[in-house]
Amino acid sequence: MNSNMVSLDDGNVLVPDSGETAVRVKDLVKTFDNGSVTALDGVSFSVPKGQLLVIIGLSGSGKSTLLRHLNRLHIPTEGSVEVLGLDVPALTRAELRILRRNIGFVFQQFNIVGRVTCIENVLSGALGRIRGPRIGAMMYPKWLRVEAFEQLDRVGLADRAWQRTDTLSGGQQQRVAIARSLMQKPKIVLADEPVASLDPEISGQVMDLLVQCCIEDEITVLCSLHQVDLALGWAHRLIGLRDGKVVLDSPVDESLDHNRVMDVYRELDPTGAKRDEYIDSDVDPIS
Amino acid sequence: MSALETSDQRTQRNRNGERSGFSNQVSRPWTLQRAQIWSVVVLCLVAFVWAIGRVGLSIGGIAEIIEGWPATWRLLGRMVPPFIPSEDWDVVTSAAFDTFFMAFAGTALGLILGIPLGLLSARNVMPWAPVRGLAKLAIVFSRAIPALVFAIFFVRIYGIGVLPGVIAIGIHSIGMIGKLIADAAEDIDPGPREGVASTGAGPMQDLSTGVWSQMVPTAITISLYRLELDFRSAPILGWVGAGGIGVLLRTYQGSLRYQEMLGVTLLIVVLVIVLEALSALTRHALLGTTERLSGKVKQPKSNRLGSGLASPGTKIADWIIDRSRQRAALRNQLSSRRLTPPWTTERVKVNAVSLIFSVLLVLSVIIPDIGANEVITDSGNIPEMLRRLTPNDWSWFTERIVSDLIDTLGIGIAATGLALLFAIPFSFLAASNTAPGRFVYFFSRSFMLLVRCAPELVVAVIFVAAIGPGPRAGSLALAIALFGFITKLFADAIEEARQGIRDGVTSTGSTRLQESTTAVLPQVITSKISNSMYLLDVSVRNSAVVGIVGGGGIGFLMINASRQLEWETLGGIIFCIFIVVYAIELLATWVRRKVT
Numbered sequence: 001m002n003s004n005m006v007s008l009d010d011g012n013v014l015v016p017d018s019g020e021t022a023v024r025v026k027d028l029v030k031t032f033d034n035g036s037v038t039a040l041d042g043v044s045f046s047v048p049k050g051q052l053l054v055i056i057g058l059s060g061s062g063k064s065t066l067l068r069h070l071n072r073l074h075i076p077t078e079g080s081v082e083v084l085g086l087d088v089p090a091l092t093r094a095e096l097r098i099l100r101r102n103i104g105f106v107f108q109q110f111n112i113v114g115r116v117t118c119i120e121n122v123l124s125g126a127l128g129r130i131r132g133p134r135i136g137a138m139m140y141p142k143w144l145r146v147e148a149f150e151q152l153d154r155v156g157l158a159d160r161a162w163q164r165t166d167t168l169s170g171g172q173q174q175r176v177a178i179a180r181s182l183m184q185k186p187k188i189v190l191a192d193e194p195v196a197s198l199d200p201e202i203s204g205q206v207m208d209l210l211v212q213c214c215i216e217d218e219i220t221v222l223c224s225l226h227q228v229d230l231a232l233g234w235a236h237r238l239i240g241l242r243d244g245k246v247v248l249d250s251p252v253d254e255s256l257d258h259n260r261v262m263d264v265y266r267e268l269d270p271t272g273a274k275r276d277e278y279i280d281s282d283v284d285p286i287s
Numbered sequence: 288m289s290a291l292e293t294s295d296q297r298t299q300r301n302r303n304g305e306r307s308g309f310s311n312q313v314s315r316p317w318t319l320q321r322a323q324i325w326s327v328v329v330l331c332l333v334a335f336v337w338a339i340g341r342v343g344l345s346i347g348g349i350a351e352i353i354e355g356w357p358a359t360w361r362l363l364g365r366m367v368p369p370f371i372p373s374e375d376w377d378v379v380t381s382a383a384f385d386t387f388f389m390a391f392a393g394t395a396l397g398l399i400l401g402i403p404l405g406l407l408s409a410r411n412v413m414p415w416a417p418v419r420g421l422a423k424l425a426i427v428f429s430r431a432i433p434a435l436v437f438a439i440f441f442v443r444i445y446g447i448g449v450l451p452g453v454i455a456i457g458i459h460s461i462g463m464i465g466k467l468i469a470d471a472a473e474d475i476d477p478g479p480r481e482g483v484a485s486t487g488a489g490p491m492q493d494l495s496t497g498v499w500s501q502m503v504p505t506a507i508t509i510s511l512y513r514l515e516l517d518f519r520s521a522p523i524l525g526w527v528g529a530g531g532i533g534v535l536l537r538t539y540q541g542s543l544r545y546q547e548m549l550g551v552t553l554l555i556v557v558l559v560i561v562l563e564a565l566s567a568l569t570r571h572a573l574l575g576t577t578e579r580l581s582g583k584v585k586q587p588k589s590n591r592l593g594s595g596l597a598s599p600g601t602k603i604a605d606w607i608i609d610r611s612r613q614r615a616a617l618r619n620q621l622s623s624r625r626l627t628p629p630w631t632t633e634r635v636k637v638n639a640v641s642l643i644f645s646v647l648l649v650l651s652v653i654i655p656d657i658g659a660n661e662v663i664t665d666s667g668n669i670p671e672m673l674r675r676l677t678p679n680d681w682s683w684f685t686e687r688i689v690s691d692l693i694d695t696l697g698i699g700i701a702a703t704g705l706a707l708l709f710a711i712p713f714s715f716l717a718a719s720n721t722a723p724g725r726f727v728y729f730f731s732r733s734f735m736l737l738v739r740c741a742p743e744l745v746v747a748v749i750f751v752a753a754i755g756p757g758p759r760a761g762s763l764a765l766a767i768a769l770f771g772f773i774t775k776l777f778a779d780a781i782e783e784a785r786q787g788i789r790d791g792v793t794s795t796g797s798t799r800l801q802e803s804t805t806a807v808l809p810q811v812i813t814s815k816i817s818n819s820m821y822l823l824d825v826s827v828r829n830s831a832v833v834g835i836v837g838g839g840g841i842g843f844l845m846i847n848a849s850r851q852l853e854w855e856t857l858g859g860i861i862f863c864i865f866i867v868v869y870a871i872e873l874l875a876t877w878v879r880r881k882v883t
């Protein structure tokens with residue numbers, strides 16, 4: 001089903017037109033350690049192109065695991081994952097490269113190489129478009145360097161281009177990581193708690209920057225976040241995960257009940273199953 | 288809740304040999320691991336006592352040395368004053384240059400082969416186990432066989448000259464470089480790699496951008512360290528015909544010209560000191576740039592020229608500067624950024640060092656007349672040679688070989704033990720935080736550095752001349768060289784020991800000695816033991832070749848077999864050396880894992 005990819009002369013590859021759907025996940029199950037840990041337990045949803053989707057949920061609810069399935073950093077135990085019309089688990093290595101080139105991934109821990117310059121990190125976003133290994137920024141062609149500057153400029157760090165990345169502040173490093181993702185010219189950006197290790201003020205700025213760039217480039221965004229308030233400002237849609245299951249899936253508009261959102265974060269299971277357990281037992285959960 | 292223990296747990300604890308109450312806190316529980324460590328310590332002591340007797344350094348042996356002291360003294364007298372006759376200066380300088388370039392080119396070869404091999408043997412780079420296994424095998428093999436043995440082999444292939452030396456150094460260097468590179472690769476942070484992979488990078492791009500770019504500082508450290516070691520092992524290779532200054536050492540020794548011999552030895556020591564200093568400077572220049580967090584970029588100063596005296600020269604200069612400004616402005620309009628890295632001091636340094644090293648590399652191919660055509664014409668003989676070296680039966684395996692192998696082990700163990708015996712107390716004098724005074728510290732430190740710079744086999748040549756050939760001379764010479772290494776390792780470890788903990792003990796009103804034993808020793812003891820084990824395998828490897836210069840052990844039979852073209856015996860001996868060194872290395876690794 002993936003044979004209809006079209007390769008262009010300049011190495012750019014067109015992914016087949018997948019209609020209006022960017023991501024389609026069906027009955028996705030993921031277990032770790034030979035089934036002893038269930039991280040995802042039958043997750044299904046689909047995301048139309050251009051949507052800004054935020055995934056919320058407690059720590060350990062499976063947000064990262066879900067996002068990492070979309071560019072095959074994880075392989076599903078069961079169920080199907082379809083991104084840009086491609087059956088992700090079935091892709092060959094070469095096809096996977098093409099898919100990953102079209103998906104930008106922003107990590108919570110930035111995942112940039114600290115000891116090289118910012119521009120080199122941004123340039124590494126273009127690796128999927130060129131052939132051969134690269135060591136040092138000067139090994140990339142000039143037109144890519146110009147492009148990298150443009151992306152750095154968008155995140156406001158053009159003047160830091162030749163500085164070592166680990167000399168930047170956390171917020172600046174995450175902006176470099178965002179520039180690297182944009183450098184890929186992606187169709188989808190996956191962001192896994194992109195601002196979780198930043199202070200609230202900077203979090204807002206970095207998040208705004210990411211969303212703004214994605215809207216400009218008409219990129220579909222799937223972002224996991226802990227700060228619901230930060231999400232409500234711009235998200236089109238909210239998905240809540242709990243113990244690997246979808247417990248909330250709702251557009252963000254007046255009809256969205258704030259309590260329902262906060263329920264995703266409550267100690268107690270909103271479906272009530274565990275609530276009864278607590279009430280029945282005499283154990284004081286605090287001691 | 289968890290503070291209370293169930294009766295099940297208590298029986299479990301009793302079964303482990305722990306008694307309840309306080310008594311189990313007064314003496315440490317006798318665990319299996321502790322039992323193993325102690326049996327290793329006892330075994331080491333027994334081995335040391337045995338080895339001392341075997342190499343003739345027991346009380347009787349020392350008495351013999353004292354008895355023979357007048358003769359030794361006379362021989363030593365014949366070595367001073369050291370000098371090199373002026374008619375030999377030409378030869379000596381060119382041999383010194385040869386040695387330098389031989390070591391340099393050898394290390395370069397080792398890096399070229401060792402880095403890919405190391406990466407191939409790293410679990411997180413090469414997912415395919417058989418390839419990893421093969422790479423590891425090559426690494427282990429090249430580490431276990433001393434450079435001098437490789438030199439004997441390659442001299443047979445390429446004839447006398449620098450080329451076999453370069454190849455011998457290169458092949459032996461692969462082992463250490465490969466192992467350290469593999470460790471470094473397995474240590475990298477997987478996060479950035481994942482970041483690179485999710486941009487759609489291919490396997491080679493992942494390797495360069497995701498893996499290698501994180502490893503650069505470690506790779507530089509490894510390369511410079513290896514270069515230092517090769518500078519130390521290169522001078523002796525000439526002894527077996529592999530070019531360089533060792534040839535002269537052999538000639539002078541052969542014709543009993545002891546003054547010249549000592550002269551060349553001192554020259555070697557001076558050379559090694561100079562090269563070590565250069566390597567330290569390079570490391571500072573390079574790692575200063577890669578490790579230090581350098582945030583600021585220097586603004587280029589605007590060029591100002593006196594406008595009063597407008598000579599034609601300044602006018603031209605003005606015009607050129609104007610033009611370049613205009614062009615720069617134009618460029619800024621176009622892209623508004625500079626597309627090449629700015630010339631910071633760091634970049635200048637890195638580029639200067641790279642330039643110097645490239646020039647040296649080119650020179651090291653040109654100056655010693657390596658003979659690149661020989662590589663092509665004679666390499667075809669290697670398979671034939673390997674076939675000849677493979678023994679068909681066990682006739683080579685004589686009693687003499689077994690007893691010499693045991694001698695070799697004895698030399699290695701005795702040398703390590705003696706070196707440790709003297710180095711442990713001495714290292715406290717050579718560490719700035721435990722030395723009793725500035726003068727003692729300075730004196731011990733310089734003594735240690737000086738000793739460290741004398742290559743062990745060169746020292747062995749002197750000892751053989753002074754107290755006669757045999758394992759006694761070999762083990763003393765190796766012990767002296769090891770002493771320098773161990774002292775340096777330990778002194779540095781002591782200096783690293785955390786000041787804060789020491790202060791805690793000082794404030795209880797202890798003496799300086801108590802301070803050293805209570806606060807410093809426990810912190811460094813594990814690293815000491817594990818380093819000594821590492822030294823044991825270095826030392827056994829050296830003891831296998833010290834016989835080549837007359838220091839006892841298997842080396843003598845090996846060089847004999849090589850001279851008399853007894854190929855099967857030579858091959859058999861090399862195989863034995865490999866087995867012994869590898870066995871010691873496995874043992875050392877096992878002990879290190881237990882201790883740390």
Ligand SMILES: Nc1ncnc2c1ncn2[C@@H]1O[C@H](COP(=O)(O)OP(=O)(O)OP(=O)(O)O)[C@@H](O)[C@H]1O
Nearest residue numbers: 032033037038039058059060061062063064065066
């Ligand atoms: N590689 C792995 N091996 C074993 N278990 C894993 C692995 N990765 C994730 N898990 C488990 O899967 C579950 C979901 O983890 P995940 O990282 O997706 O949570 P998360 O929602 O992203 O949490 P956080 O907000 O803390 O990032 C957890 O129970 C975790 O322990």
Ligand SMILES: [Mg+2]
Nearest residue numbers: 063064192193
């Ligand atoms: Mg997570």
